[in-house]
Amino acid sequence: MRITGGLLRQWQDRNRRATIPHVIEQLRAAGNVDNLSRLLVADPPAYRGRYPFLDTDLYKTLEGLAYEIGAGHADEGARAFFDEIVGLLQRVQAEDGYLNSFFQDPAAAKKPWEDLTWGHELYNLGHLIQAAVAANRRMGDDRLLAVAIRFADLVVRRFGEGGEEAVCGHPEVEMALVELYRETGDRDYLTQARLFVDRRGRGHLEHGIMPPEYFQDHLPFRDLPSVTGHAVRMAYLAAGATDVYLETGDRTILEALVRLWDDMVTTKLYLWSSSPTTSP
Template identity: 40%
Template structure:
């Protein structure tokens, strides 16, 4: 079962890379680009920066204290992709492992002297995740041996005591290693790491203990807080522990934290983590478009968490947020060339970025960059795209649920289907049954699809040359099911309404007052201005139905707008209110947010003053 997450219980069971194959299409193309370009790109940069050399003992050691983890994320990507570079890279890693399983190129010689910032357990977490991927896709080899040896070392060193790591991730890795090996101490170790946190287990720091979720025990928390990637990796591990230990209370705690976080601390794109200073969530309703940090890795962590909650509960809301995050964050994080990335993902950029020729040290939003000083995001994208089929569908007791619509083939027990669709550009999804079989087929109807229809079109039978026409029925957001039995050639047709729609923010989101955004299907749109295009500094849109146009296979939208003057002024606060209507009529072109930044330095805004 080739899955990154394989719970032993839950409402849904995942369908893995052995059950789902993506065909050319929105996601299949990105997965292919990832295999062909991005994985090699990451490896090249990790060599160039010396982070792989660290494992060869090259001195001085280079990179940040957690740079080992980037190689592990890349190894995980290679494992899912069946990439031939894996074995030699894993052998390089293996040589740096010490006799007792300890492995870290930064802290060897001063082991475990800095739990707050050292990232040693964090690095093991990514190593173990790579090992799990390899075990599931291939079986034992040098990488899996290194990972198991490291996990055993962790259990010996940390089973007793009160210590944990400033950056969670080892928790979910250990549970998955338990799931693949059946070795219970890995689960127990993960459980202890979860329960230790917040007692507290770590030192106080200027950011406060909430930064690494050590401010209170996870069972008592009300909302995700602090560093977003840490919060979401921890929550993912907590769900894993809860599911494997049957701890309903623990699961409910995370569910309710998720719910509050989505209601108050999530950007329209699904991005999480508003603040730059500590990469943290910030307060409820602190959702500034311009300074939204929205680290790409946080969105990947959000997908990991929502996937776990979906499997555990079967609640479609988790799949809805995953779709939003996939199309507006993951797809945004990597450029069309597969070689340049966003680290921060603001929803507004006022000043075009200055192009760089190398590492983007600042990792500010607005500049698609080949590499960063901290390059978690490219490697995280690589491992996520390489395992993306595992997120597409899931098995119920009596059939399958298709969560994400992209050209693909799915097999599960007696069912085999092919999904054909131009989604997200069109709303027509065809699910064609490939062989006679049994089982219920469910399709997710996204929350935004308020007037979708479903048709079951039985294949023409030789006995009935004039079959009844398909029955078309309205379906509501949630799941729409069709029961078998099936004959090869039967088809389900889902029609999702793709009218562009205006979206308005909760009044408590101060930074978005008197603005609106446009969405179409799962895509958030934005206005983008490069070079000589009309500036966006004083634009006001009229809330009228956007006009659709297709440009190079992409649906772009146009709305009427007014472009105000931008005078050189003095003091910018006055005793009279500016007239919002005061400006030149213009047509504002909106492009999918995930496409922005591919045409060179630009200004951009998702939320448009109205």
């Protein structure tokens, strides 16, 4: 499908003309690019930013660029940025496939996989996978896909069947792993997505200032009576569970999804208007 006119085409044109250059400028100014490139030196300078998951901003930008480049809409600046970041990711990825600009720093306050509740390493992987799949599908460029597969294979080895029973504090990787299965045909990724859905709510996360409900971790997914907690986490978890259902046909997942949808639209969905109400 091609959008050739109307409001959506105007948004596409504005995105290409203004948003993409602005985002690239901000990623450089905020330190997201430097956080990767600094890993190329023996004694890297300090990580820039408050949170350990800022690579995700690069991955989401690469995904958007893949669609623009694949459609033949991107300019040379956007193409150059895409190539630059993909090249950096290839160079800084650890030998075992691990990739995270915060935790790969030898001076980082925590080591890889030490804080699954807040570290967002698997969340980042999910966005990396989605960018990689977009690049492979839309551009015919498999460089990023190779990076994502190496990281995903590490996750399967560590957290797969017979491995460490753990989940990420922020769901996202579930739906990405299903998409990687669809792209590669490797069923290990689908199995891993199912494992992450099934493990949630079984006491694998460490809860501190936020209660288990915040992480959708107080009950197994199939037993959740209501959508709860952090809204983005809940949406990602439900989306990942939906993808697992679509590929496995597990009706117990579908039943839970329908129940959660009905709960959301009947008890937690509201229409709000900034205009004052007036009597007819």
